[in-house]
Amino acid sequence: MNFSSKLMLALLDGTVTAAVLALTSIGLSLQFGVMRIVNIAHGAFFMLGAVLAFAISTQFPQAPALGFLVAIIAAPIMVGILAFLSERIVLRRLKWAPDSTIVATIGLLYIFQQAALSFFGPTARPVVAPFRYTIDFSQLGFDSISFGYSAYKLSIVVPAVLVLILLGLVIRYSKIGLIMRATQYDSETARAFAVNTNLVYAWVFALGAALAAFASVLIVPVSQAYYLMGDTPLLMSFIVVIIGGLGSLRGTLVASLLIGLSDGIVTLFFAPTLAKMIGTILVALLLVIRPSGLFKAGGA
Numbered sequence: 001m002n003f004s005s006k007l008m009l010a011l012l013d014g015t016v017t018a019a020v021l022a023l024t025s026i027g028l029s030l031q032f033g034v035m036r037i038v039n040i041a042h043g044a045f046f047m048l049g050a051v052l053a054f055a056i057s058t059q060f061p062q063a064p065a066l067g068f069l070v071a072i073i074a075a076p077i078m079v080g081i082l083a084f085l086s087e088r089i090v091l092r093r094l095k096w097a098p099d100s101t102i103v104a105t106i107g108l109l110y111i112f113q114q115a116a117l118s119f120f121g122p123t124a125r126p127v128v129a130p131f132r133y134t135i136d137f138s139q140l141g142f143d144s145i146s147f148g149y150s151a152y153k154l155s156i157v158v159p160a161v162l163v164l165i166l167l168g169l170v171i172r173y174s175k176i177g178l179i180m181r182a183t184q185y186d187s188e189t190a191r192a193f194a195v196n197t198n199l200v201y202a203w204v205f206a207l208g209a210a211l212a213a214f215a216s217v218l219i220v221p222v223s224q225a226y227y228l229m230g231d232t233p234l235l236m237s238f239i240v241v242i243i244g245g246l247g248s249l250r251g252t253l254v255a256s257l258l259i260g261l262s263d264g265i266v267t268l269f270f271a272p273t274l275a276k277m278i279g280t281i282l283v284a285l286l287l288v289i290r291p292s293g294l295f296k297a298g299g300a
Contacts, residue, residue, distance in 0.1 A: 005145045010264040016153055018260025019160035023215035024233050025240040025252050027208030033247030034184045034204045037096055040105040042212055043234025044112035049075045049213025050225035051116050054125040064128040072217045076210040083209030087202045116227035124224035156218045243286055245293030
């Protein structure tokens, strides 16, 4: 494979990574921005989305496209409900205290991982893609690019972008978004205007988890579902949120694009593990130079 082909492959992989990372990270950023908590269990919700997608899709062995369609709708809803209950039963009782919340979400992380291990075992489980088609760039007139790329993998970008646009419109223009922003900026004043901030916290926590699950359902046909698969997305999401600015949705999107593309390009020259290490080093350098991240912390 020549350099042009490798570069194109890196850019395509980086774009897909950025789309999935944006969906995963935006949920974590929402939770911090509105609730002011650090959710260590976010990676577990990502994992549960993929595991549930496997469980649901296997019920439709003769119709993988239908099974995937059911999974991409049902799995995020199920994970969202689980997150909603977790917030109401665990985090609310702790009054969202930062230190206690970190410990509690670590506990939730291990509970969900062990539950997935107990029910589905340690083996990675494949999920069949809804369609199989390879894009051959050489047949599209790109003579210097000689490789095929999964059409499904590239198509992941489309629903990810659509969901992010819809989320942005809801937050900016809807009454629900107004309530979320009011709670984020000043929860005490929001309560004075009869906003049930406890319910807002529960729905935001559920929404963040559902977005992570949606991202995992999208990516699992090109990876595999297993009980530890949420660890790397959790780490990368924290890197993205820190670089973008804690609680800044705009910063999270920009940082996702930067991290996704740079990860794909750096992997051209270094091993994937080393690429993750370089990303972590860049976060440390950024915090030294600009502690608040690319955008103002807490900004929309």
